[in-house]
Amino acid sequence: MDETLLSALTVFVLAILVGFEVISKVPATLHTPLMSGANSIHGIVLVGAMFIAAVADDPLSQVLSFVAVVFAAMNVVGGYVVTDRMLQMFRRRDTARPATATERGTAATAAGTTAGSTRA
């Protein structure tokens, strides 16, 4: 085995161990967002798709690399956006976003009005 492969293997094994360590501490509540978040990270294959596109010198390679770029870009962008949408919903009732005291007061009033009118 040459030096490049050995160092690549070292990195691979250590990254697996880091993955186990980081993931095993996540509470069940966040498993779905986590799966989705991990799902977006393997969109890193986009980098690989870009490199094969750079050296694609025949029509077959060009088609293959184009499809690979489309797939990977969909994985990356869609993955991060849908994860963000999920996580956006994990919030306490009164801290939906970092708001100033005034804004929070207005929001509370607005919520009260809406609730009141619904009940009326």
Add this chain to the structure above:
Amino acid sequence: MDTPVLVTLIRLAYIVAAVLFVVGLHRMNSPATARNGNVISAVGMAIAVAAAGVDIATRPGGPENRLAWPIIGLGVVIGGGLGLYTARVVKMTAMPQLVSLFNAVGGGAAALVAVDEYINLTQHGDAIPLQASVATVLGVVIGCVTFSGSLVASGKLQGLVPGRPITFAGSQLVTAGLAFAALAFTALIILADAGVIGLPGALTLLFLALIVVAALTFGVTMVLPIGGADMPVVISLLNSFTGTAAAMAGFVINNPVLIIAGALVGAAGAILTKLMADAMNRSILSILVGGFGTGDATAGAAGAGATGSVREVTADDVAIQLAYAQSVIIVPGYGLAVAQAQHNVRELAELLEERGVDVKYAIHPVAGRMPGHMNVLLAEANVPYPQLKEMEEVNPEFPRADVALVVGANDVTNPAARTNPSSPIYGMPILNVDEAKNVVVIKRSMRPGYAGIDNELYLDPKTGMLFGDAKDALAGLINAVKAV
């Protein structure tokens, strides 16, 4: 231009990206920091992609392929646009199948990268280094299995493919045969590239094509016999596969950031898969063998000692019970997710809270369609997450609860898991709903749940059954509580 400096900077950018991926995943530990963690991970991705772009742009003489930039630019716009659009319009209840779809295209991209790189190596006529051929064929096999398997899983959740286990005579033989074929061709290619056996280059390419076909078909026949409720575990497993395939693609093109990110996801998916399978009291192997939930395997064990009568109640009865309770624990399940009744359940809970009732939600780890899916659905309905209690936390509270309101959950509340060693779900961790002072179950019919067995909770004298679709029944309850 000082290329060595630039090369160093690009390599450093990859390290920064890898660190951001790890930090991002770590911050997903807690709901308070999770969203920020996702953003950090996205920044890492942007840095890695930008570094790769700089790498390609600054190669002496530019990219070998004149079409490189149009391919990359157009591909990113089309793929990114599709991803952005679907991710923004998807309903939260349909989100598991979208995650599976993104997983499929990720696996497909990894397989394509490996295939293309291998074709290039063969055409350039040089001896193919062993590590390249090993990583390539592994990347192709794993990527193709993930691609077709995730598509079928997604189709099952979406209802495009029947969710029930699909088997035919000898289907397991076919699956095993396909796996054997893929592995045999893999071995042939590796041996040929290692120089152990002599094969003309054209023949290895044919074998590679056969591997692609066998692996794609294997992905389909692997997932078809697995029931819809097991799909989360399968998606998680396939997610882990995609990570591994991306890492293999990293070995093929010798890129560290692909290896690190792929390995991270491979490990993450593996842990998640194990956690999910544990929560369902199933081994990963038995899930993959499939056919569970067809009913025939469990018929013998069902209904042992389950005799008695079912007490049906009306919305008005339940409303009075709830309105005058001190403490109510809501147990949402798959039925609530299917009926999209998360907003109704939140409305009911708020009505009760206004009357001074203490309301909590008991969330089984596998409630909904994926682990944690119920939390997402309830969060979407603006249920504050401190009210969501995990199983270990809420189980001691059931004896103090006046009413446990079960909405569309079944097997995860079945006391047989604690008491009946002959039950197929014996040993599965459950919510101890039967310890509450009163139990109300909202359910469409007496049909057994996913495990295909009767639930003796329904025959308990303190249990009242409120039959109906979760959404309609909750709407009725809300009106009745308002009228109390």
